[in-house]
Amino acid sequence: MGLVDQLVNQPHYTLVNQPRENDILSHKELFDSIPEEYLSHKEKYENAIRKTVLYYRLMQKYQNYKEGSTILDETRANYRNLVSFAVFKDYPPLMLHNGMFIPAIAGQGTPEQQKHWLKRAKNMEILGTYAQTELGHGTFIRGLETTAEYDPSTEEFVLHSPTLTSYKWWPGGLGHTVNYCVVMAQLYIRGRHHGMQPFLVQLRDEATHMPLPGVKLGEIGAKLGLSTVNNGFLAFEHHRIPRDRMLMKNAQVLKDGTFVAGPSSKLAYGTMIYVRVIIVNGMANLMAKAATIAVRYSAVRRQSQIKPSEPECQILDYVTQQHKLLICIATSLAFSTCARWLWDVYTGVMGQMESGNMDHLPELHALACSLKVVSTMDVSGLVERCRLACGGHGFMHSSNLPYTYGLATAACTYEGENTVLLLQTARSLVKAWQKGSKGKPLSPTEAYLMDKSPVPKWENTLDGIIAGFRRVSAGKVQDCVSKIDKLVKMGTSYEDAWNQTSVRLVAASEAHSRAVILATFRSEVSRAAAALSPPLSRVLHQLVHLYCVYWALERLGDLLLYTSIAERDVQELQQQYEDLLQKIRPNAVGLVDAFDLRDEILNSTLGAYDGRVYERLMEEALKSPLNAEPVNQSFHQYLKPFMHGKL
Numbered sequence: 001m002g003l004v005d006q007l008v009n010q011p012h013y014t015l016v017n018q019p020r021e022n023d024i025l026s027h028k029e030l031f032d033s034i035p036e037e038y039l040s041h042k043e044k045y046e047n048a049i050r051k052t053v054l055y056y057r058l059m060q061k062y063q064n065y066k067e068g069s070t071i072l073d074e075t076r077a078n079y080r081n082l083v084s085f086a087v088f089k090d091y092p093p094l095m096l097h098n099g100m101f102i103p104a105i106a107g108q109g110t111p112e113q114q115k116h117w118l119k120r121a122k123n124m125e126i127l128g129t130y131a132q133t134e135l136g137h138g139t140f141i142r143g144l145e146t147t148a149e150y151d152p153s154t155e156e157f158v159l160h161s162p163t164l165t166s167y168k169w170w171p172g173g174l175g176h177t178v179n180y181c182v183v184m185a186q187l188y189i190r191g192r193h194h195g196m197q198p199f200l201v202q203l204r205d206e207a208t209h210m211p212l213p214g215v216k217l218g219e220i221g222a223k224l225g226l227s228t229v230n231n232g233f234l235a236f237e238h239h240r241i242p243r244d245r246m247l248m249k250n251a252q253v254l255k256d257g258t259f260v261a262g263p264s265s266k267l268a269y270g271t272m273i274y275v276r277v278i279i280v281n282g283m284a285n286l287m288a289k290a291a292t293i294a295v296r297y298s299a300v301r302r303q304s305q306i307k308p309s310e311p312e313c314q315i316l317d318y319v320t321q322q323h324k325l326l327i328c329i330a331t332s333l334a335f336s337t338c339a340r341w342l343w344d345v346y347t348g349v350m351g352q353m354e355s356g357n358m359d360h361l362p363e364l365h366a367l368a369c370s371l372k373v374v375s376t377m378d379v380s381g382l383v384e385r386c387r388l389a390c391g392g393h394g395f396m397h398s399s400n401l402p403y404t405y406g407l408a409t410a411a412c413t414y415e416g417e418n419t420v421l422l423l424q425t426a427r428s429l430v431k432a433w434q435k436g437s438k439g440k441p442l443s444p445t446e447a448y449l450m451d452k453s454p455v456p457k458w459e460n461t462l463d464g465i466i467a468g469f470r471r472v473s474a475g476k477v478q479d480c481v482s483k484i485d486k487l488v489k490m491g492t493s494y495e496d497a498w499n500q501t502s503v504r505l506v507a508a509s510e511a512h513s514r515a516v517i518l519a520t521f522r523s524e525v526s527r528a529a530a531a532l533s534p535p536l537s538r539v540l541h542q543l544v545h546l547y548c549v550y551w552a553l554e555r556l557g558d559l560l561l562y563t564s565i566a567e568r569d570v571q572e573l574q575q576q577y578e579d580l581l582q583k584i585r586p587n588a589v590g591l592v593d594a595f596d597l598r599d600e601i602l603n604s605t606l607g608a609y610d611g612r613v614y615e616r617l618m619e620e621a622l623k624s625p626l627n628a629e630p631v632n633q634s635f636h637q638y639l640k641p642f643m644h645g646k647l
């Protein structure tokens with residue numbers, strides 16, 4: 001069990017008989033004879049489907065969930081299942097089936113609807129996705145155009161895409177893979193609008209897989225990454241579905257067309273919260289993968305000399321390389337720790353909501369937004385840093401760093417574009433500030449905003465740094481509130497004042513997120529480390545220390561503005577940081593080995609456990625179809641006539 005799991009694994013998340021990696025990875029037919037980079041767009045998809053079917057059969061065979069685990073535990077576990085990285089460098093075409101289709105039914109369906117549809121979905125009798133985004137709208141959900149008009153005379157909904165911009169656009173698996181879908185559409189009854197509601201819609205005939213009448217489907221084309229996810233488009237032409245296909249856990253439509261509103265219109269957005277929570281853990285996995293590849297390669301690669309009299313050194317001995325990479329190890333640990341903490345918050349709030357208590361939903365939404373943003377932003381930046389730290393070989397697909405970057409950077413956009421989500425958290429912070437200023441109690445993660453004590457003397461300790469980030473966040477929020485108030489007093493509308501302050505609001509939101517992450521990482525490691533051996537506990541505390549000092553140095557401007565940190569403190573922090581690099585360097589390879597990622601999962605010429613980098617690079621190069629013959633036909637067809645002036 002890897003370091004991450006040792007540190008923060010909680011029994012009720014552990015899968016009984018977690019898919020035994022050896023069993024699954026022993027099925028060699030799961031793996032590509034030639035690298036998929038050399039397949040066509042269409043072949044890549046077809047190959048991904050071939051592997052998907054094999055992979056899911058094996059998962060069903062070996063995966064046996066612990067009694068009492070919920071469907072959300074199970075789908076989340078699927079995302080923790082790293083074995084899929086061995087089979088798919090990009091995510092599989094059924095990523096959305098587990099990632100959103102099943103969770104949407106679980107979160108939005110009535111018990112009867114869950115009973116019927118979850119069984120079929122879990123058994124892969126039907127395959128689905130989640131279609132919300134349209135060609136014309138992704139962020140502004142209330143602006144989505146797909147309509148669902150209720151017809152009480154037939155007790156049906158009529159789904160329609162009135163414009164080109166209303167075409168559903170992006171959903172994974174939608175192009176050619178799934179035959180069902182949860183569609184988010186604007187509900188109308190007798191001309192009256194009742195907001196966005198989820199509808200479970202059959203798209204293709206279950207026997208022939210042909211699109212049903214009134215359903216137009218296709219694939220949206222080549223992308224930066226996720227080339228086998230089969231993102232597609234969908235349009236309805238007055239397509240009728242039975243009334244019981246609206247997922248009615250929250251809001252209902254009765255036979256006669258009476259609309260029964262749910263406790264909150266925002267509950268229809270619930271699937272997005274779930275996925276944002278999942279993404280944090282997914283980012284930790286991607287960071288562990290990239291860090292393992294880059295650190296191991298940096299231990300194998302020798303280049304130049306530190307002293308002329310000595311042989312070429314491991315590039316990991318360059319302090320600049322340690323600066324680039326050791327934070328990556330700490331970051332993976334920070335986000336896997338925070339992901340499990342956030343999952344506990346999520347399941348707690350879901351439990352309260354089952355009994356009608358919605359009080360903590362806004363805080364959960366704000367936390368899910370901020371951790372989704374910071375984990376995707378940091379990890380996509382650091383995966384790219386890992387690639388750059390490996391020189392030219394990092395640029396090879398066979399290193400698996402470019403693919404890993406594609407997976408990480410996509411998450412900065414999907415499930416809520418990062419700026420938009422930071423503004424959502426900012427909305428919660430400003431409301432908390434206004435609430436706290438009236439003496440009302442704040443949620444646990446926002447309570448520090450009301451700390452009105454004088455700014456203390458700066459301390460170069462973990463407590464001092466975490467307190468400093470809280471001061472920065474509170475100071476930024478206060479500045480935003482003051483600017484907005486000032487603009488409104490000058491006659492600006494609140495909305496315009498908000499927009500004019502939005503750059504600062506995004507910064508305040510990020511500062512809050514970092515304060516939450518530092519504090520959570522530190523407290524969770526302290527809690528878990530008590531049960532670990534002293535040497536391991538020491539190394540983990542060094543990683544927490546490195547992470548906190550790194551971010552203090554990265555955000556010095558803010559600390560200088562809002563805390564009493566002085567020049568001498570900064571010099572000392574920089575020295576602390578460099579000392580920590582030196583302390584952690586001897587354990588760097590051991591730490592990434594402790595992520596426990598097998599070679600098949602790393603899928604990388606640079607990161608393999610045996611360190612045979614050059615042999616693997618050559619083996620992969622020889623798989624290029626171009627190397628099948630010494631002279632390519634284009635020489636005779638084009639080059640030769642050209643060079644002889646005949647073309």
Ligand SMILES: CCCCCCCCC/C=C/C(=O)SCCNC(=O)CCNC(=O)[C@H](O)C(C)(C)COP(=O)(O)OP(=O)(O)OC[C@H]1O[C@@H](n2cnc3c(N)ncnc32)[C@H](O)[C@@H]1OP(=O)(O)O
Binds near residue numbers: 138365413428
């Ligand atoms: C690696 C592993 C791979 C895991 C697998 C991952 C696969 C992922 C594939 C990708 C799938 C997708 O992208 S699916 C599509 C994802 N799309 C999005 O995320 C769209 C992002 N946009 C939005 O969420 C919305 O438009 C948002 C920005 C919040 C604005 O919505 P509205 O205009 O309706 O709301 P506003 O007018 O701003 O008012 C906001 C109020 O609503 C509340 N609110 C807003 N969203 C809420 C929510 N989800 N739950 C609760 N409450 C919410 C706020 O707290 C505010 O409350 P008050 O302050 O009290 O009023």
Ligand SMILES: Cc1cc2nc3c(=O)[nH]c(=O)nc-3n(C[C@H](O)[C@H](O)[C@H](O)COP(=O)(O)OP(=O)(O)OC[C@H]3O[C@@H](n4cnc5c(N)ncnc54)[C@H](O)[C@@H]3O)c2cc1C
Binds near residue numbers: 096420
């Ligand atoms: C790989 C991938 C997979 C996806 N899978 C799915 C899926 O399975 N199902 C699904 O429904 N969707 C999916 N999406 C769509 C995704 O949810 C949207 O791309 C995302 O919500 C952003 O919406 P948009 O692309 O329309 O950008 P827009 O909303 O048009 O935003 C464009 C830019 O405008 C700015 N902006 C927009 N609104 C604001 C604002 N309020 N304040 C400040 N700036 C703003 C931001 O800079 C933003 O980047 C996927 C997207 C990707 C990239």
